[in-house]
Amino acid sequence: MLEVADALAEVLARVRPLKPSTTALSPAVLGRVLAEDVRADADSPPFPKSLRDGYAVRAADCSSRNAELRVVCEIAAGVLPTRTIGAGECARIFTGAPIPDGADAVVMQEDTQPLEGERVRVTDERVKPGQWVFARGTEMRAGSVVLPAGTVLNPAALGVLAGLGAVEARLFPAPRAFILPTGNELVEPGQPLKPGQIRNSNGPMLAAQVVRAGGIGTHKGIGPDTVDQLLALIGNELDSSDIVLIAGGVSVGKYDLVPAVLEELGVAVHFRQVRLKPGKPLLFGTKGNTLVFGLPGNPVSAAVCFELFVRPAMRVLAGHANPGPITVPLPLAEGVAEVNDRPTYRPAKLELGESGFTVRPLPWLGAPDLRGLQAADALLVLPPGESRLDPGTLASVVLLTV
Ligand code: AMP
Numbered sequence: 001m002l003e004v005a006d007a008l009a010e011v012l013a014r015v016r017p018l019k020p021s022t023t024a025l026s027p028a029v030l031g032r033v034l035a036e037d038v039r040a041d042a043d044s045p046p047f048p049k050s051l052r053d054g055y056a057v058r059a060a061d062c063s064s065r066n067a068e069l070r071v072v073c074e075i076a077a078g079v080l081p082t083r084t085i086g087a088g089e090c091a092r093i094f095t096g097a098p099i100p101d102g103a104d105a106v107v108m109q110e111d112t113q114p115l116e117g118e119r120v121r122v123t124d125e126r127v128k129p130g131q132w133v134f135a136r137g138t139e140m141r142a143g144s145v146v147l148p149a150g151t152v153l154n155p156a157a158l159g160v161l162a163g164l165g166a167v168e169a170r171l172f173p174a175p176r177a178f179i180l181p182t183g184n185e186l187v188e189p190g191q192p193l194k195p196g197q198i199r200n201s202n203g204p205m206l207a208a209q210v211v212r213a214g215g216i217g218t219h220k221g222i223g224p225d226t227v228d229q230l231l232a233l234i235g236n237e238l239d240s241s242d243i244v245l246i247a248g249g250v251s252v253g254k255y256d257l258v259p260a261v262l263e264e265l266g267v268a269v270h271f272r273q274v275r276l277k278p279g280k281p282l283l284f285g286t287k288g289n290t291l292v293f294g295l296p297g298n299p300v301s302a303a304v305c306f307e308l309f310v311r312p313a314m315r316v317l318a319g320h321a322n323p324g325p326i327t328v329p330l331p332l333a334e335g336v337a338e339v340n341d342r343p344t345y346r347p348a349k350l351e352l353g354e355s356g357f358t359v360r361p362l363p364w365l366g367a368p369d370l371r372g373l374q375a376a377d378a379l380l381v382l383p384p385g386e387s388r389l390d391p392g393t394l395a396s397v398v399l400l401t402v
């Protein structure tokens with residue numbers, strides 16, 4: 001049985017980023033990754049611009065106390081200056097407006113007094129050349145790399161791209177995952193339950209995990225525990241999906257038919273078990289470039305295996321440099337005393353206190369207890385054997401929401 005780190009390495013060794021494509025920019029690409037450097041098409045700002053409402057002056061004219069200047073023109077944002085500022089002159093100017101030739105500084109209007117007859121008194125005696133002027137090209141120079149390949153598009157990056165005039169960019173695509181919950185006992189939500197049946201929690205949960213991980217999920221309902229139907233349902237997707245996510249039917253019971261079905265479909269199975277709790281029966285295989293994960297049917301196991309193995313694979317497919325899982329040391333908000341037979345990933349909650357985040361393990365009843373996971377935004381990692389940890393001890397924590 002593989003250890004978690006070895007199983008993850010086995011997965012990552014077989015994943016390559018998807019082929020980038022030119023993609024229209026919109027809020028829908030939030031979280032996607034740039035596949036090539038984006039360069040500035042022009043200097044920014046394209047002209048020296050005022051950072052304040054006030055007066056564009058020649059700094060040398062303001063060296064004496066209460067210098068008085070003649071206001072020769074007014075420049076609003078979006079308007080080009082029409083004349084040069086000469087000695088003893090200034091221009092009324094507003095934030096974002098171009099600095100006229102001749103002027104080399106801006107005096108805030110709070111440091112001035114308007115006088116009769118288009119004149120102004122400058123009460124600030126320490127006017128330095130360049131003050132309140134955002135010089136041409138300060139933010140970026142034409143041709144310079146503004147956003148390097150690998151940048152994750154956050155709202156500011158989308159604003160920068162808009163500032164460059166870009167309407168499209170080369171992006172890694174969102175991975176497409178086909179989700180197939182399996183089990184004869186499963187019924188879709190909205191349908192009545194007959195004796196012995198349970199509702200399909202994994203389908204909607206995994207679909208949402210795929211979206212949270214930046215992917216696109218598709219599904220075709222529940223797969224029954226019959227070889228023929230599983231062959232048809234899975235076989236159709238092996239060529240058209242980046243990831244096939246099957247939940248349930250991967251263990252060693254009589255009705256756990258998924259491993260045999262995958263073998264018949266020509267999927268190369270790389271491992272079938274990983275030493276972790278919850279989650280031991282976890283299958284990973286590939287066919288061509290398609291990654292196949294057989295997740296355990298118990299919902300918490302499925303969710304944890306998704307976060308530890310599927311999500312990192314999705315990050316690589318989507319062009320992220322760091323596959324994760326994003327793991328940080330955090331102090332425990334309360335003590336832990338438990339014995340585990342395997343490395344354990346326990347539902348836990350981050351709490352923000354005065355000295356930063358701590359992590360609190362949540363009560364849960366084991367692999368089927370999805371309700372116990374619902375409040376979690378982290379997984380507390382505990383080693384096998386006895387864990388006796390005092391509050392404040394640094395523990396390893398997998399973050400689920402970043
Ligand atoms: P399996 O891995 O198929 O042996 O399933 C393990 C346990 O998870 C069984 O108790 C199943 O009934 C349950 N289970 C399997 N699939 C789902 C699902 N989609 N939603 C909720 N529970 C499930």
Ligand code: MG
Pocket residue numbers: 182183184248249255297
């Ligand atoms: Mg089953």
